[in-house]
Amino acid sequence: MFALNTPDLRGQILRHRALHPDRFKKCRKAEAGRAQKIKELSQLNNVIRTAGKATVDSRTQVLKHMLEARDQECRILDEIKQKEVASAQMCSLVDEKLAQFVDKEYSINATCADPTIALLDDDPRLKEFARRIRSKAVGLIQRAQIIENKQRREKRAMEIKEQEKCWLEEYTAKNCDMELKERLTEINKKKDFREGIIKQIATHPSKDCTNFEAEKERCEEVLAKELAEIKAEKEATFHRKEALKRSTLEELSRRKKELSDRKQDELDFEMKKLLEQEALNVAIDAGRDTWSKNVEANRRRQELAALKLVEMQHAAESSLSKQAAKASSEIEIGRAILVSAQEADEVFNEPKQRAIQQRDYCNQLDRVLELKKMAIKEEKDREKELDRIYLEACKQEETKLKNEDEFQRDVGLEMGKCLR
Structure with missing residues (x-):
């Protein structure tokens, strides 16, 4: 198929594959990242349970530890994603260089070979092989862009959550x-x-009361007026x-709606870009034969x-x-209103009230922990299913590539025999 005085192109491809024998390296990295994430979440849950057992005065310190643990978790996830993006970019660069090498070798062989071999310039199999290598490079670049956009969205969401948390703390303190x-x-x-x-009473220990009924009515009127004023003040405080x-x-609802709209706009923009790329590929491959069209x-x-699976995962997450954020916000607001709605005469029952508040706070924290455990379990099941689907697709792709390699080898051997 190629000139006799040049190295075998298929041998170059096989040597390149020998440099990267581990095809499931990304899956292992993802599993390691999930294990690290589960470990960090368990540490965060321990910190939250410690906060439930602490007193009301130490909540500020516990919240600080929670924020530090959350920041550490975000930093670890960012490092893992940056490594994945770097590896994807490296693989795309290698595939681009390999495609350039294929084009260069084929052009040299076409110019330096015999006149009979120059007729093989329009060989559809060689063109399909080169196009497949280029499509792999483009796919890797697109996946790297998707990972980068997802990382940017998660970082923006974390910043918005931190801002809302600070605003809620300021409101509660005020x-x-x-x-x-x-x-x-x-x-x-x-x-x-x-x-x-x-x-x-000390200055006037006794007072003559000539009309007891009138004095009694006056005292009742004064007391009724005072009680009415106290009731009006309580109602005004409650309405406020x-x-x-x-x-x-x-x-809070407005901010959540803005965040969801922003995420939806970004997903629509990415989908539009992918559709445009697909339309361009369809227009380029319009003149190819039926076999290449079926492969495409x-x-x-x-x-x-894969995009549908990613969208389903985003929707579930x-x-x-949203449920966890809603539950946490309702807990914070309810606790603030409970503390503010106490009457003035309950100041002397402060230890008992503090114990009741601590019990309610522990129950609410247990509810939040249960929600988080359910979310972690569902996320693990979903990621296992995605890994299984990805491994099955990789096995199918390996089988297909092996069959194509055998076919190319047989064709090359037959054509070499014919040429000899």
Whole structure:
């Protein structure tokens, strides 16, 4: 098939494959990354359970440890993804150089060979072989771009979550300060009222009451007026808290909607790019024979199936993350409202109230941990299924390549015999 004074192109391809014997290296890296991620999540769960057993005063320190663990987990995932992107880019560069080598060798053989061998310039098998190598390089570059876009989206989502968490902490601290000031004001009023009564009793120990019924009615009117004022103040405080809660929930829902819309726009943009690339490939391969068209159609179907699997994985992860975020936000808001809705006379029952709050907080943390465990379990099952599908596809591709290699070898041997 090639000139006799040049090295065998098939031998060059086989030597290149011998340099990369491990075809499932990426799968092993993904498994190692998942194991590391599970380990970090277990450490994070231990930190959260420690926070549930701690007191209310130490929640700030525990939250700091949680944020540090989450940052460490993000850094580890970023390093793993950067390594995968670098390996994909390296493989794409090697495949591009190999394609250039194929074109160069074929052009040299076509110019330096005998006149009878020059008729093989339009051999469809050689063109299909070179096109397949180029398509592999393009596929690797596209996968590297997809990984980079996913990493950028995850980083942006983490930044938005951190910003929302800081904003919620500021809101809770501000609300607690406001409630503390209101309680101090009410306690000072009661203290002044009590001191005034004690002082009046000390200065005027006895008072003549000529009309007892009129004095009784006057005292009842004063008490009713005071009770009405206290009730009005409580109702105003309750309405103000309800308004703050509604505004907080509206702000959180608006931010979640903006984040989901942004993610959907990015996915639509990537899908549009892939469709444009597929349309361009279809236009280029319009004049090829039926066999090459069938191979290209199978490749496109596999890519579309992979994209659908990725979309399903994104949808499942987004739904689970939304549930966890909603549960955590409801827990924080409910706890803040519970603390702020206490009455002024419950200041003297502070130890009992603290124990009740700690018990509720532990129950809520257990609920969040159960949700996280369910999410981790579903993610592991989904990743196992994806790995199984990927390994089956790799085995099918290996079988197909082996059959094609045997066919090319037989054809080359027969043509060599004919030429000799």
